[in-house]
Amino acid sequence: MQHDILSNAFTSEETNQGSNTVVLRGFDGMGKTTLLRKAILEWAEGNLWKDRFKFVIFLDACDMSRVTETSLAEAISRDWPACSKPVGDVLSQPQDILLVIDGFEKLKCHWTIDTNTNNDWRRQQPTEVILNSLLQKKMLPEASLLVALGTKVMQNRPFILWHPKYIDMQGFSEIRKKAYFFQFFQEKWLASKAFRYVRDKPFLLSVCQNPLVCYLICSCLKWQLDRGECLDIVCGNITYLYASYLISVMKAGGQRLSHRQNKARLQGLCSLAAEGIWTQKYKFCRGDLKRNGLSDLDTSMWQGVDLLRRNGDCFVFPHKQVQEFCTSLFYLLEQPQDRVNPAIGSISQLLGEAYISDTRQLITNSYCIKHCRNLQKLSICIENDFPDDSRIFSRLYFLSNFGDRVDFFRAICDKPHLENLNLRGTSLSLVAVRELCETLKHPTCNIKQLNLDMCKLSPTCCDALASALVSCRTLKSLSLDGITLDYLGVLVLCVALGHPDCALHTLGMVALSKA
Incomplete structure (x- = not known):
């Protein structure tokens, strides 16, 4: 088309x-x-x-x-x-x-x-x-x-x-998704088996909107089929999909190596990815690989599982998002004694000012935000990337523990330097708004400026927001431009603004009411 x-x-x-x-x-x-x-x-x-x-x-x-x-x-x-x-x-x-x-x-x-x-x-x-x-x-x-x-x-x-x-660029229809699977798998019966598995998993089918996600899923399934395993992709969210992809890569390429050898190879790859992100480099020569601890044998292994690709005389990751995910893993795998590449900065340097634009980045950066004490400004704009955004927002996981459910907003509670939170244009569910408001009311939260412009808030969110305005002593500026609320929602906010405990100094709002 x-x-x-x-x-x-x-x-x-x-x-x-x-x-x-x-x-x-x-x-x-x-x-x-x-x-x-x-x-x-x-x-x-x-x-x-x-x-x-x-x-x-x-x-x-x-x-x-x-x-x-x-x-x-x-x-x-x-x-x-x-x-x-x-x-x-x-x-x-x-x-x-x-x-x-x-x-x-x-x-x-x-x-x-x-x-x-x-x-x-x-x-x-x-x-x-x-x-x-x-x-x-x-x-x-x-x-x-x-x-x-x-x-x-x-x-x-x-x-x-x-x-x-x-x-x-439009997302794949189910017909185009199926066509991608049959193009990826050389044998029709393998393509049929893989696509039937995905079609029976609503989350996997819903995220197969573009070639990159289809590639990740097809790669996982192909390696599992090659090893004669039962098809199994953990599909809680996009981060789980990347984790399943990486696990499948390691099984395909490192099955004959010890745990220590596999970890060393993975650390080298993630160090290469991190260096690229810090230096805006997406093509790497052999010198770059060796500097990050990747031998010719390591490079051949990563090429064999398609996690590194030849690009002329250089090497590249399959996609920028794969490189970003490996960068996130670098900070998870890193130990204090491991820092040998001066081009790679710390988490605090990386997130002195954080900009997050999609749900995958929100989840993968949760770990970094949790451990970044010097974060001063956080800007998030997450649009309706997935059909069920409320489920995505109400179930967020830190990469530090794949099985440990930790709410994202609580990761910013104890950031004393974080005074500016920009959520402009983000689709927030009722659950997410309630968690945000609980964060604002937390005694260790120091947010002074909150931007909720164009945030598609439902009228039922006003009760939680009003409660936060009355209870939060640090919030001085709130922007609600472009939010459409009914009369009852506006009334609830007005009552909160008139409360003697409301510390707000500045309120910005355009086109707020709805007849």
Whole structure:
């Protein structure tokens, strides 16, 4: 479906209307990068945009960011075939160029419109300026852009694109899920058996919305089938799925090794992942692997189970989210005497200011938050990623103990430096709101600013919120912009605000009431 939309995205009619910037938008793991690369291959084979573009150029924003200063011409020339037309001649015909840009999710830059832009593609300048200039159509304005952006990037950088046309990546239907399984498994009877197992597990079937999750599940099941085991994936939440995937990996690749050897291999892999997160590196050379304790034999084992993949002369994880999960494990496995890589910071450094944008990150960061005494600001925006968000929010588990049920909000109770909690745009169930309010009333909680803008609160949440306003002595600022409540809900809040024990100084609210 998205492929058909892409084929018509750059018609002459669309371009004449100013829509020569197309954004492929979706959550991480939805297959944006795969679709971009497939589109480039189809163009090269003459099956896509045949009469529209003479040149299609792929730019990896993350790779480009490794160079402090460069020019657009120089950045393109690094991978330019020697027999091709000179880059300068190509860039002098921008109306015939499609620039395909990927990798923005891996960058930490925060750009604003009309800031640090330049239109000279020959000039040496910071990579950030080049990318910013391309996105804002200051550089090569006549060229067409096809950009992949994740949901988190769109939230952080909403104004950097010039008149974009959006193509949303949709989750898999059950038919597409089944098709993925039959493509993954070479034998039809194995595919049928694996898909029947998933279809009988409502949680697994519901999270099979994108290629990444389907890949994790299919990999687990394949390794279990290869070993003749009964199919079994723990499916309490997404973290359990990643844990099942990793357990299956270790069984597949390390069955002949001792527990100590397997742990050492896993520590090396997780150290590599953590170094990459800290240094914004997602491609690793053999020197990087050796520095983190991975021998050639270790690397071969991780390649054999597809947890490391060859990318030219380098190695990559199957997906950025897999690398992030391994980074979380690094802090679980680490002992005080293990710290040997100076590029990897501590949990406190990592979470001096935490931004969490999906349920998986919320769960995997719970352990870090629990042990981070210096956390000052916590921003969470978790949208309705799963059909039953109330169940996800009411059952949160720390990675420190997979069987120990610990509520997330209690992890922030004893953070004396945490004064700013931003939950803007998060879908909160009644259970989650009640737990939040109990946290606010806890004597060790020191939150002074709470942002609940656009939080989709139900009217029944007002009783708990009102109780917290009366009992919490530290809360000074509350923002409720964009929340629609009925008359009774507004009345309950007004009574709480008028209570003599309410310590609130600032209340922000727009479009609060509902007739």
